[in-house]
Amino acid sequence: MDRAPDVAVIGAGIVGLCTAYALAERGTTARVYESGVPGHGQSGGESRVFRHAHDDPRLVEFTRQGRAVWDEWADRLGAELISRDGVVALGSPVPGRLRILQDAGGIRVRTVDSDELQAGMPLLAEYRGPAMLDEDGGAIRTRVAVQCLADALGDSVVTDEVLSLRPTGHGTVEVLSTVGREEYASAVVCAGLGTARLARNVGLSLPIRSAAHVRLTFQVRGAPPERVACLQDSSGDFGEVGVYAAPYPGNSRYAVGLSQAVEVREDGSVVDPGALAALSDRASAYVSRALPRLDPEPVEYLHCWVTSLPWSEDGIAVWEADRILFAAGHNLFKQAPRLGRALAGAAMAEKLEENLRPSATLGRPR
Ligand SMILES: Cc1cc2nc3c(=O)[nH]c(=O)nc-3n(C[C@H](O)[C@H](O)[C@H](O)COP(=O)(O)OP(=O)(O)OC[C@H]3O[C@@H](n4cnc5c(N)ncnc54)[C@H](O)[C@@H]3O)c2cc1C
Incomplete structure (x- = not known):
């Protein structure tokens, strides 16, 4: 043997x-x-956000080191594994997170005004609050x-x-x-x-806590933009405070989810199945308000179990x-x-x- x-x-x-x-x-x-x-x-579905922004400086450093490993492996495997279009973050946490990122060093991150925001994230409705661009972040090509x-x-x-x-x-x-x-x-x-x-x-x-989560994918109306950043929206300006979003390869589709998850019992069953549908409806409503260049009718749903740690x-x-x-x-x-x-x-x-x-x-x- x-x-x-x-x-x-x-x-x-x-x-x-x-x-x-x-x-x-x-x-x-x-x-x-x-x-x-x-x-x-x-790990299912296309696209995830690679962002450096975290509230723990040790995790920012871990992520910065991780970005280098992604690049090394992308070279060796001969494939693009993370897009080059960055991540924009919106809302009141921006100044604090920017400080942590700048203190870490070695991460290209800066505040952006509304013109730069439109250029980097052309799917977004007009927004004038705090915003930053993590240029070394991007959309992970998960399936690749x-x-x-x-x-x-x-x-x-x-x-x-x-x-x-x-x-x-x-x-x-x-x-x-x-x-x-x-x-x-x-x-x-x-x-x-x-x-x-x-x-x-x-x-x-x-x-380990488990929960159920839903993320929706929307079609871009008209020609896909050449560049489109991932989005982390904590602003509340468009009616939600915990939204993440990432483009698919080719930028013709954009996946959007609310960070909230739905409670699961010890035996693995979902406590309130209606809550998942309600989260989907909220994500669609968010898209209508915040991302007017997307058709608000989802073209794909990703329902998934997620695990997390209590802290x-x-x-x-x-x-x-x-x-x-x-x-x-x-x-x-x-x-x-x-x-x-x-x-x-x-x-x-x-x-x-x-x-x-x-x-x-x-x-x-x-
Ligand atoms: C919709 C969604 C959006 C997300 N967005 C982001 C994001 O933007 N950025 C980010 O970094 N992360 C994101 N995440 C989280 C990230 O995708 C997960 O944390 C990550 O994929 C977990 O990978 P894993 O390998 O630990 O677990 P899994 O992908 O769950 O892999 C575990 C595997 O183990 C197998 N398995 C289980 N038990 C056994 C057994 N007894 N024997 C053999 N096999 C077994 C399972 O079949 C499974 O394939 C998101 C997750 C979801 C669902």
Whole structure:
């Protein structure tokens, strides 16, 4: 029988794929277990926002480092993974966030007036409040990223569900899957909604919250603009304070979501299914007010489970138990290559970065 790879990675969402790719960069073999289709969990759908703006300076720095990894991998994989059109942020948090970004250094970010805003974000209605442009941010080409990474990993990604895993007591980790029983030097669990369940196998109770989320996609009326930035609107000027939006490749479609999510019970059921439809209606109404160049009739819905940590909607943490690592958080797409490298290092017996330990509460506003 063939020798098992060195590391088991559970979950082929963006975090698991990046972790396995980062292991391969360092010559370490991995098997990536995926019960469904790679990139179809929380990583599903086209486009995510890559923004540097966070309320924790440590997370700004982590994100800045992550941007460099995206660029390195884009060069190596020969694909555009993040658009070059930046992210505009609107509203009263702008001055505070700008200060954190400027203090971090190395990020091209500045305030913009209404003319510059129109040039960079031509879909937006007239707006005269505080605004900044994160020129090094952009729209993540999510499907291209998932495809390139999955192709690069090839047969290392297997369709198989992990039911349980545990340390054997002699320096290895045993993984029991639908069709297998294998031992590895270490394991990294990046199973999204399934992470807390697997952590219970080793006696860890992770404070992962799950919720349901909806994001809508709208068609641009007329010819698509040549340049269009992502949007983070906290202004309330158009009736909502937590809106994010990102263009699709080619700029003919624009995805818009409210940051709010809908509560889910312990058994996984949605508390109020009507609340998801209400969020969709609010997003459409927002589009009518704020983004008049979009047809307000959605052309696509993305209903999705999301996980988060209690201290911040951008919180990230990694739990360790005897050679098994459990990664959790929200808004992880942009962080995945940098996080993947950190997880790969820890899986190869390096010390886990202090900022990623749960006690560090990375992402907590400061
Ligand atoms: C609509 C929407 C918009 C978002 N916007 C942004 C954004 O703008 N910017 C940003 O950075 N982030 C954003 N996020 C968040 C980001 O997409 C997620 O944080 C990220 O994709 C999580 O990736 P993951 O690999 O951790 O989890 P997932 O993608 O959920 O992957 C986990 C995988 O594990 C598999 N799995 C689970 N249990 C098992 C098991 N027992 N055995 C084998 N496989 C298993 C699942 O099938 C799944 O494929 C958004 C999310 C959504 C839904």
